[in-house]
Amino acid sequence: xxxxxxxxxxxxxxxxxxxxxxxxxxxxxxxxxxxxxxxxxxxxxxxxxxxxxxxxxxxxxxxxxxxxxxxxxxxxxxxxxxxxxxxxxxxxxxxxxxxxxxxxxxxxxxxxxxxxxxxxxxxxxxxxxxxxxxxxxxxxxxxxxxxxxxxxxxxxxxxxxxxxxxxxxxxxxxxxxxxxxxxxxxxxxxxxxxxxxxxxxxxxxxxxxxxxxxxxxxxxxxxxxxxxxxxxxxxxxxxxxxxxxxxxxxxxxxxxxxxxxxxxxxxxxxxxxxxxxxxxxxxxxxxxxxxxxxxxxxxxxxxxxxxxxxxxxxxxxxxxxxxxxxxxxxxxxxxxxxxxxxxxxxxxxxxxxxxxxxxxxxxxxxxxxxxxxxxxxxxxxxxxxxxxxxx
Numbered sequence: 001x002x003x004x005x006x007x008x009x010x011x012x013x014x015x016x017x018x019x020x021x022x023x024x025x026x027x028x029x030x031x032x033x034x035x036x037x038x039x040x041x042x043x044x045x046x047x048x049x050x051x052x053x054x055x056x057x058x059x060x061x062x063x064x065x066x067x068x069x070x071x072x073x074x075x076x077x078x079x080x081x082x083x084x085x086x087x088x089x090x091x092x093x094x095x096x097x098x099x100x101x102x103x104x105x106x107x108x109x110x111x112x113x114x115x116x117x118x119x120x121x122x123x124x125x126x127x128x129x130x131x132x133x134x135x136x137x138x139x140x141x142x143x144x145x146x147x148x149x150x151x152x153x154x155x156x157x158x159x160x161x162x163x164x165x166x167x168x169x170x171x172x173x174x175x176x177x178x179x180x181x182x183x184x185x186x187x188x189x190x191x192x193x194x195x196x197x198x199x200x201x202x203x204x205x206x207x208x209x210x211x212x213x214x215x216x217x218x219x220x221x222x223x224x225x226x227x228x229x230x231x232x233x234x235x236x237x238x239x240x241x242x243x244x245x246x247x248x249x250x251x252x253x254x255x256x257x258x259x260x261x262x263x264x265x266x267x268x269x270x271x272x273x274x275x276x277x278x279x280x281x282x283x284x285x286x287x288x289x290x291x292x293x294x295x296x297x298x299x300x301x302x303x304x305x306x307x308x309x310x311x312x313x314x315x316x317x318x319x320x321x322x323x324x325x326x327x328x329x330x331x332x333x334x335x336x337x338x339x340x341x342x343x344x345x346x347x348x349x350x351x352x353x354x355x356x357x358x359x360x361x362x363x364x365x366x367x368x369x370x371x372x373x374x375x376x377x378x379x380x381x382x383x384x385x386x387x388x389x390x391x
Contacts, residue, residue: 002391003057003133004370009049012371017057020129020137025072028141030082034154035131036061036361037370037387038162039188040310042378043254044122047312051122059132059389060086060119061161063154066145067135075142082145084131084138085337086162088117091143102334106140115334132370134391146341149349155358156348158388159193164344164357166335167193167251170308171201173331174247178202183236183245183298185291187214187225189360189386190308191251195223196356200347206239208232208294213383221356236298244300252291253309287313296322307332360386367391 003017020029038061044052063083066076076082089096090106104116109126117139120130129137138144148157167190176182182198184191187209198205199222209215210228218225224239226232237244295305296319305328323330348357362385365373373387 001134002367003129004059004367004389005054006044006049006052006056006058007054009047010045010375012045012058012374014368014370015055017055017133020135022068022070023137024139025070026140026142027070028066028073028076028138028145029068030062030064030084030136030138030145031067032062032064032131032134032136032391034063034158035059035133035367035389035391036158036161036163037132037374037377037389039190039253041120041374043310043312045374045378047254048122048124051124053127056120056122056127057129057133058120059130060121061158061163062119062131062136063148063158063161064136069141073141076145076147080145080147081150082138082147083157083160084119084136085144085146085160085165085341086119087334087337088119088126088128088139088144089338090140091338096143096338099336099339101336101338118334132367132389132391134367143338146338146345148345152349153358155361155388156353159189159357159360160337160341160344160348162335162337163189164193164348164355165337165340166190166308167197167249168340168344169335170194170249170251170306171197171247172340173304173306174249175304175306175329175331176201176203176245176247180204180246181206181240183208183248183295184223185248185250185295185298186252186309187211187218188251191249192218192221192360192385193355193357194249194251194308196221199223200354206236206245208236211380214385217359217385220359233294233297240300244298244303246300247304247306248295248299250291250295250305250307250309253307254287254311254313287311287316289316289318293319296326296328299326299328301326302328304329304331306330308335361388363387365389 089101089104117126215225
């Protein structure tokens with residue numbers, strides 16, 4: 001089959017790789033019809049080379065049609081249309097029963113001290129072949145497939161694989177009461193959906209984003225937007241009687257603008273031998289923290305900062321005095337996709353598309369163009385906000 005593979009820092013290519021097969025009786029094979037490029041894929045593209053091998057198949061936002069099932073699969077049949085959550089979970093362990101599928105005890109990557117295995121990621125999360133490919137082997141298929149209808153296009157359902165539940169969890173963790181103010185840092189795909197979810201739930205939503213096209217997209221869905229500048233936090237405070245937002249979603253993470261020193265470290269890591277780069281990434285503070293620090297400044301006293309953006313440093317500097325003085329709560333973590341699917345599936349199937357999931361994809365291209373569009377997405381060229389690939 002054809003699949004998008006990592007070949008080196010900022011180098012990916014579509015190659016011929018072996019077709020997946022049933023290995024365990026709980027497996028299923030899915031023919032992929034749509035698969036998206038995620039902001040997290042850019043972390044692999046740029047920074048996580050020390051934890052990847054040339055030829056690793058990327059991608060963790062797929063959907064498609066079941067073409068084969070293992071002998072122990074009970075809830076799926078050949079021909080079912082399914083979305084595949086990016087977290088691989090058993091559905092029945094201590095954590096899964098508590099809605100913490102991203103911490104699944106059955107698939108935890110214990111040798112790396114990490115939570116549940118993920119599709120298309122690094123050795124830190126199991127190095128499981130991903131879904132930017134023609135076919136995908138779905139592990140523990142009964143617990144890791146979401147059956148969907150046939151009437152709506154793929155774009156209605158595809159984002160249930162990751163970014164829609166990630167955004168929903170981010171807003172839930174922000175703990176804003178109806179009628180309260182939610183701030184969203186960053187209007188990439190997760191930020192776009194988090195902002196729309198906030199509006200849907202009855203919040204006033206103020207989002208900060210430097211790209212005009214992304215602000216315009218959010219404004220179509222009732223979001224107030226601010227350009228990223230030195231006055232962004234002041235304007236959020238002014239809009240909330242000087243208090244700050246009740247909750248803030250950091251939908252940016254380690255790719256925040258600013259901090260040239262950390263950017264320099266990223267460039268050094270690209271050139272360092274893998275053992276050295278691994279050690280630095282496992283022990284040092286390597287994240288750009290501008291978005292997180294801005295979130296802490298923008299939230300009111302007693303409020304909550306919810307972190308949906310990915311951070312990777314182990315020694316990042318945090319403003320503990322401010323956080324303690326403001327009596328803040330922080331919530332964060334990989335998304336527990338299956339926990340939120342029952343809430344979200346009825347919304348994506350509504351005819352009025354209240355979360356605007358069909359107004360997010362800006363580029364839909366063949367899988368063969370994936371290398372070009374990794375770069376387009378990274379550079380935000382051509383108004384690129386969300387890329388969907390068709391194998």
